[in-house]
Amino acid sequence: MLGRLGEEAAAAALAARGYVIIRRNVRSRGGEIDLVAMHGRDLVFVEVKTRTTTELGSPFDALHPGKQRRLIRLARAFMHREGFRDRPCRFDAVGVMVTREGDVVEVDVLPHAFEIDR
Amino acid sequence: MALRWIPFDGWPSRDSPSTDSPSRAVSPLGGWPTLSGVLARVRSAAVHGIEAYPVDVEVDVGRGLPAFHIVGLPDPAVQEARERVRAAIRNAGYDVPPRRITVNLAPADLHKAGSSFDLPMAVGVLMATGQARLRRIEETMLLGELSLDGTLRAVTGTLPVALAAVRGGMASLIVPEPNGAEAAVVEGLRVHAARTLGQVLGHLADVDALPPRPTPPFDPTPGVEDDVDFRDLKGQLAARRALEVAAAGGHNLLLIGPPGTGKTMLARRLPTILPPLTWSEAIEVTQIYSAAGLLREPSGLLRRRPFRSPHHTASSGAMVGGGVLPRPGEVTLAHRGVLFLDELPEFHRDVLEVLRQPLEDRVVTVARVQSTVVFPAAFMLVAAMNPCPCGYRGDAQRECLCTPLQLTRYLTRISGPLLDRIDLHVEVPRIAAAELTSYPAGDSSTQIRARVVRARAIQRERLHADRVHRAEQRDRREGEGSGAAAVCNAELSPRQMRRCCRLGKEEETFLRGAIERLGLSARAHDRVLRVARTIADLEDRDAIGAAHLAEAIQYRLFDRPHRPEA
Numbered sequence: 001m002l003g004r005l006g007e008e009a010a011a012a013a014l015a016a017r018g019y020v021i022i023r024r025n026v027r028s029r030g031g032e033i034d035l036v037a038m039h040g041r042d043l044v045f046v047e048v049k050t051r052t053t054t055e056l057g058s059p060f061d062a063l064h065p066g067k068q069r070r071l072i073r074l075a076r077a078f079m080h081r082e083g084f085r086d087r088p089c090r091f092d093a094v095g096v097m098v099t100r101e102g103d104v105v106e107v108d109v110l111p112h113a114f115e116i117d118r
Numbered sequence: 119m120a121l122r123w124i125p126f127d128g129w130p131s132r133d134s135p136s137t138d139s140p141s142r143a144v145s146p147l148g149g150w151p152t153l154s155g156v157l158a159r160v161r162s163a164a165v166h167g168i169e170a171y172p173v174d175v176e177v178d179v180g181r182g183l184p185a186f187h188i189v190g191l192p193d194p195a196v197q198e199a200r201e202r203v204r205a206a207i208r209n210a211g212y213d214v215p216p217r218r219i220t221v222n223l224a225p226a227d228l229h230k231a232g233s234s235f236d237l238p239m240a241v242g243v244l245m246a247t248g249q250a251r252l253r254r255i256e257e258t259m260l261l262g263e264l265s266l267d268g269t270l271r272a273v274t275g276t277l278p279v280a281l282a283a284v285r286g287g288m289a290s291l292i293v294p295e296p297n298g299a300e301a302a303v304v305e306g307l308r309v310h311a312a313r314t315l316g317q318v319l320g321h322l323a324d325v326d327a328l329p330p331r332p333t334p335p336f337d338p339t340p341g342v343e344d345d346v347d348f349r350d351l352k353g354q355l356a357a358r359r360a361l362e363v364a365a366a367g368g369h370n371l372l373l374i375g376p377p378g379t380g381k382t383m384l385a386r387r388l389p390t391i392l393p394p395l396t397w398s399e400a401i402e403v404t405q406i407y408s409a410a411g412l413l414r415e416p417s418g419l420l421r422r423r424p425f426r427s428p429h430h431t432a433s434s435g436a437m438v439g440g441g442v443l444p445r446p447g448e449v450t451l452a453h454r455g456v457l458f459l460d461e462l463p464e465f466h467r468d469v470l471e472v473l474r475q476p477l478e479d480r481v482v483t484v485a486r487v488q489s490t491v492v493f494p495a496a497f498m499l500v501a502a503m504n505p506c507p508c509g510y511r512g513d514a515q516r517e518c519l520c521t522p523l524q525l526t527r528y529l530t531r532i533s534g535p536l537l538d539r540i541d542l543h544v545e546v547p548r549i550a551a552a553e554l555t556s557y558p559a560g561d562s563s564t565q566i567r568a569r570v571v572r573a574r575a576i577q578r579e580r581l582h583a584d585r586v587h588r589a590e591q592r593d594r595r596e597g598e599g600s601g602a603a604a605v606c607n608a609e610l611s612p613r614q615m616r617r618c619c620r621l622g623k624e625e626e627t628f629l630r631g632a633i634e635r636l637g638l639s640a641r642a643h644d645r646v647l648r649v650a651r652t653i654a655d656l657e658d659r660d661a662i663g664a665a666h667l668a669e670a671i672q673y674r675l676f677d678r679p680h681r682p683e684a
Contacts, residue, residue, distance in 0.1 A: 042216070072183060086181045090216035112216040116185035 005102060006050025007034060010094035013107040019044065026078060033074050039111075043089040045075045047113075050096045053105060059095030060110065068114045091115065158245035160238040161259045163282045164223075164230055165275035167444050167484075167491035168409040170282035172259075175235060176222040177242035184216035188239075190223030193231040202233070203240045205266040210315045212249050219243060229488070231443055234273040237262035237292075240315055241322070252322035257289040260318070261297075268315040270294035274411035277404055280304040292318055292328070296415040300408060302331035303401070303419050334418060336397045344390045344422070348566055350383070353549045353557040357384055360544040360673065362566050365391045366573035367652030368606035370477070370499040370539055372462070374675065375546030376509045381502040382427075384546065385458040388500060389423040390563035392456075393571045399454045402494060406453055410446045424455030426497075430464035434472045438482045444491040447484075449476045452497035462501040463531040470536050473499075477539040480609075499540065503532075513548055541608060541645050543675035573655040577606050580618055587617075607652045615644060619651045621662055628664050629671075638677045646670045 011021055014037060023036040035046035047067075049059035071091060079085060093113035097106040158177045163170040186200050204214050221239055223230045238260040244250040261279055263271040276297040281304055283291045290308035293301045298311025310328040312318045320326035351358060357373065361384055364371040371388075373381040395403065397419075404420045407413050413420075428436065428448045439447030449457060459465060476482045476495035484491050505511040507528045511518040520528070581604055604610055610618060621629065633642055647662075649670035654662045 075183065088181055088217060090184050112184070115216060116183050116187075 002050050002052070002098065002102075003048075005098060005104070006094075006096035007048050009096050009098075009104045009107050010046065010048040010109075011035060013094065013109055014046065017109060019046075026074070028074060028077060030074055030077070031070055033071065033078065036078065039092075041088060043079070043084055043087045044092050044111075045071060045078075045089065046092045046094055047071055048094045048096065050098060053097055053099050059097065059108070060093060060113070063093055063113065065117060068117070072116060158242040160242040160245070160255060161257075161286075161288065162235055162238040162261055163259060163279040163286075164228070164232075164234075165278050165409050166228070166489070167493060168278055168406050168446060168450070170275060170278040171228075172282060172286050173230065173235070174222075174224040175238040175242050176224060177239070177246040178220045178222070179215075179243075179246045180218045180220065182218040184218060186214075186219045186221075188221045188223070190221075190226045191229045192223060193229065195233050196223070196230050196235055199233065199236045199239055199264075202236050202264045202266060203243060206236070206264040206268040206315050207240055207243060209266065210268040210319070212244055213247075214243065215247055217247065219246070229443060232273065232275075233263035233271075234261045234275070234279075236264035237270065237294075237315065237318065240264060241318065244319065250319055250323065252319070253324050254289070255322060257287075258322070259283045259286075259288045259291045261292070262294040262312075262318075264315060270312055270314060270318075272296035272415050274413070275409050276300045277303065277401075277408040280307060280309065281401075281405065283307055290330075292321070298331050299416040299418045300404070300413060302333055303404065305333050336400075336419070338396070339394055344563065346383075346387050347390060348387050348561060348563045349559055351380065351387070351560060354380060354384070354546060355557070355560065357544050357546045358560055360542055361388055362391065362570065363649065363652055363656065363669075363673075364388070364498070364500075364542050365566075365570045366656050367541075367577070367649065368498060368574075368608035369541035369649060369652065370608065371501070371542045371544065372537075372540045372676065373500065373502040373544055373546050374505055375502075376504060376513055376548050379546045379548050381546050382458075382460060385427075385456065385460075385500045385502065386425060387563065388456050388498070389425050391566040391570050392423050392498075393567070393574050395421060395423060395454060403454050406446050406450055406494070410451065412451075424452050424497075425458065426452040426455070427458040427460060430459070430461050430466075432465075432469060434466075434469050437469055438472050438476070438495075439484050439491075439493055440486075442486070444484050444486060444489075444493075446493055447482070449473065449482055449495040449497060450493040453494045455497055457497045457499050459499070459501045462503040463528055467531070467533065470533060474535055474539075477536075501540065512545075515548070537676060538641065540676075541649050542673040543677075544673060545675060569656060572658070573652065574606060576655045576658065577652075581605065581614070584614060584617055607648050607655070610648055610651075612644060615647060615651075619647045619662060621647070621667075625662060625664055625667060629667050632667070632671050636671070636674075636677075638671075638674055642674050642677050646674065649673060 015021065019037040019039045021035055021037045026033040026036060033045055034048040037044045037046060047063060049062050051059040090112050091114050093110045095108040096104060098104050160175045162173045162175050164173045188197055188200060207214050223235060241260060245252060261273060263273050265271055272294050276293055277300050280291055280301040284304055284306045288307065290310060291301055292310045292312055295311045295313045301309045309331040310321060311331055312328055317328060321328040365388060373384060375381055400419045400421060403424060407420060426448050437448050439445055439450055480496040482493050482495045484493065506518055506520045506525050508519045510516040604614060629646065646667060650662050650666040653666040653669050
């Protein structure tokens with residue numbers, strides 16, 4: 001439920017920055033892509049991470065290399081399925097901080113958060 | 119952070135990829151470049167051994183998932199350039215867009231090492247992503263390590279790269295500021311030294327040119343301040359004389375004496391009486407030290423003759439060089455200088471064995487699976503040893519406690535072939551303390567060097583005349599050594615000796631008689647002759663006389679029969 005709240009907040013923040021959300025919660029066997037959007041000419045895959053204020057650490061800590069690799073795989077599959085083969089794309093992350101009561105405190109948009117690592 | 123756009127030049131045609139003009143950049147009108155296959159090519163170089171070869175840093179920006187890959191057999195330091203280049207570009211006010219960026223270091227089948235590709239990579243990325251349009255990039259070579267903030271840091275091997283740039287027809291070379299003096303030594307190249315990535319970009323865009331570094335004039339007789347001098351030595355007149363003879367003719371030298379008699383002091387002062395390095399010799403030495411990463415910056419041309427003194431536990435690899443990416447060994451670091459082997463019998467037999475090739479050919483060949491590198495190794499060998507294991511054989515005051523077996527074992531540790539290459543054997547005896555103060559101070563290094571330089575000039579003239587004479591007679595032959603032509607008496611081939619060291623009948627009889635009487639080997643004949651030629655040259659005498667021969671014979675200590683033959 002906290003996750004759903006975070007995704008809503010993220011979607012709103014992205015829209016405000018000119019992103020056009022084209023898909024949400026793209027599920028496949030390997031996992032899920034939170035948001036897919038267009039930003040300018042780029043196809044953007046967005047991973048949303050929500051944390052409560054009482055938890056320690058940044059929301060982005062959960063975006064470790066294993067998770068990144070999984071998202072890259074999912075993105076590839078998505079692009080192949082949907083015919084986006086040659087479109088320039090990137091991976092953004094949005095970190096959302098909420099209170100226990102459900103009030104959004106901060107939304108941190110990080111464009112080009114990661115890319116393919118060797 | 120504002121992005122700087124440089125005025126648009128027109129889209130390159132996809133049908134005719136412009137590989138010949140990588141300076142035609144694509145400029146975005148809004149958003150990132152969407153054409154795939156934008157290629158930038160920046161010229162750089164890599165060092166292999168002590169020479170540099172050209173490396174093209176190609177940067178391709180394509181579609182596909184964002185990545186930054188470096189290919190071309192990069193070692194970990196080159197791989198890590200990714201982070202340095204990224205941060206430097208950002209901190210210089212530009213961007214690394216989320217694109218599939220591929221950097222290829224061509225030729226792709228040679229291992230690349232080091233951090234000197236940072237700068238060409240950053241420039242290439244900026245060109246390929248349309249953020250910079252740079253003029254004349256094909257005739258400019260770039261080199262440098264990047265700090266995260268975009269500052270340029272010094273790299274090793276700048277001089278070999280500068281020489282390669284000239285060979286490759288480059289018009290200019292851009293290096294980090296601390297390497298400027300080193301690169302400027304080379305003529306025929308415009309050398310620019312920069313402090314930051316921003317400066318390099320401004321220069322290449324013709325917006326804010328860096329001034330070229332002038333080549334400093336070469337002073338053939340520099341006043342090099344040595345911290346040691348022949349004047350420091352007390353007594354040991356015979357040994358000092360022997361060193362002068364050795365220096366004058368380029369002869370290898372063996373010092374024999376008990377511990378603590380100043381053998382090391384003598385050896386250390388030999389470079390101070392050798393002739394000053396010529397310009398090409400200085401370039402060679404500086405090039406070697408640059409490739410080995412031993413130059414202290416900022417450094418111009420090295421002017422002092424090298425002095426290397428490896429410990430007797432050094433390995434063969436340390437001695438001749440090696441490693442996966444071949445690095446110069448002691449014999450190469452001593453090139454044009456002195457290699458001092460103290461405690462010669464303590465060196466491992468195998469290690470002394472590898473010295474044979476450089477002593478013979480004045481080069482050393484290091485073969486690896488991937489390549490063979492030939493390093494220069496024209497050095498003067500000075501070796502020191504005790505007369506026996508306990509050190510007191512022949513001592514006036516103390517008795518030698520060695521058994522004949524111990525003595526034999528000790529003396530036979532020096533191989534015959536190595537001794538063959540040493541022309542002078544000198545005794546360095548113990549001097550009583552009282553005598554030390556009574557000896558007058560000897561000549562200074564400057565005075566001795568002047569005599570050495572004159573003697574060497576005589577040898578050069580003689581050898582030059584001999585070569586001209588031979589060329590006239592079309593007298594070519596193979597076995598005269600694979601190294602460079604002889605420049606001093608020590609390097610005379612047997613045939614050259616027959617022409618340059620002729621003896622009168624009396625002198626020849628004298629020499630043969632002495633050899634027989636003293637029981638010297640037949641090989642001693644030629645060695646004595648070479649040294650006698652040098653002694654005569656020191657006196658500016660054209661003919662070799664009996665006195666010269668007599669002195670030269672004195673230097674065959676080790677050949678005498680009381681030394682057990684190996």
